[in-house]
Amino acid sequence: MTNFKERLSELLFDAQLNPPAFAKLMNCGSNTITRYLQGNTLPNLTMAVRMADYFNCSVDYLLGTSNEENNKKYKPCLPFSKRLPELCKALNITKYQLRTDTGLHDNAIYSWQNGKTMPSIESIAKIAETYNCSIDFILGREI
Secondary structure (H helix, E strand, C coil): CCCHHHHHHHHHHHCCCCHHHHHHHHCCCHHHHHHHHCCCCCCCHHHHHHHHHHHCCCHHHHHCCCCCCCCCCCCCCCCHHHHHHHHHHHHCCCHHHHHHHHCCCHHHHHHHHCCCCCCCHHHHHHHHHHCCCCHHHHHCCCC
8 A cells, every 4th residue: 555645646636636625625634635645644444435436446546556447436335334244244254264364353353343443444455455355345335
């Protein structure tokens, strides 16, 4: 995901948007967009999906984990607490297997399962990498 800042810069340039204007569209402070562009931080899951929806691209493309720029429609994301059981079923794994395969903490998975927290972009990317699938698949955005 080290390509995120470059990819965001390209998308902003192509859309002829400056950081303050984009921040206004994303309903966040311009300092937030500046931090993304400087590579100081990654967006949270909600912001990444909102940005991908705005640019009509996959979260994978936005984060730089894929170079495939597909302009297709995506489904709205379910809350991850509802997506997690679907994901485990689709991957034919248990939550225990998810934990052991990815090395993620069981406290994190338990919190996601109960809707107490959302996974980080890094956690979602780790799951996608472990199971050789897209971040958008993990989020349930793919049609």
